[in-house]
Amino acid sequence: MLNAGDPQIASLLINPGDGTTAATLTVYAPDGTSTTAAVTVSETDDDGVRMASAAVTYPVAGLYVLAWVVTGIGAGVEHQQVPVAPAVTTVPQGRVYATTTDLANKLRKAPPLNAPILLERASRLVDKELLCAIYDVDDDGLPTDPVHIEAMRDATVEQVAAWSPIGEDGTGVTDHYTNVKLGSASMSRGGGSSGGSQKGSAAEELAPQARMILQQAGLTGHGPWTPY
Structure with a gap:
């Protein structure tokens, strides 16, 4: 290619x-x-x-x-x-909280070739969880407190690590079918939103370990607020 x-x-x-x-x-x-x-x-x-x-x-x-x-x-x-x-790069683009090195250290193995886009999508999911969170940021909207920086980094790599065993890439494709047999063509839908369950898909819901990290850093549980 x-x-x-x-x-x-x-x-x-x-x-x-x-x-x-x-x-x-x-x-x-x-x-x-x-x-x-x-x-x-x-x-x-x-x-x-x-x-x-x-x-x-x-x-x-x-x-x-x-x-x-x-x-x-x-x-x-x-x-x-x-x-x-696109030009080959190992650096995720946009607002991303972790690097491919962070991911490799978490997985304890070489990261997948699509690691940059996985980290982008996982960071987007972290942002979704922090919509009402209050924390100090720089001019680019990135956290400045070392505790928050570490928490958002670790939550991002935990999210990708949770996707890895099920082959999820952040698009929700794995939630369509979880069991496919070639012989006698047996298929069953997953428990995500595409299968009709009330629970969100793996691509839409933050993994438990990732959420726990954000909670312990005091970044969750904030309600909507206005400065007035």
């Missing part, structure tokens, strides 16, 4: 091809803009095939389209779709 910023040598086999064969390449970005890449066409091989190639860079994530136009022998038009993932 290509990531944003990665270079690639795009290529196209032209069969048949000979000395009259030429090719151009237009690269359409996800926003619809286009650029033209410099194309090199190889010599014809023993099978009468030529290879067109061009250096292409994908600056942002999304779906790109490579539009090749071949003239001469082997003339034709071909479109190639190229999916590009």
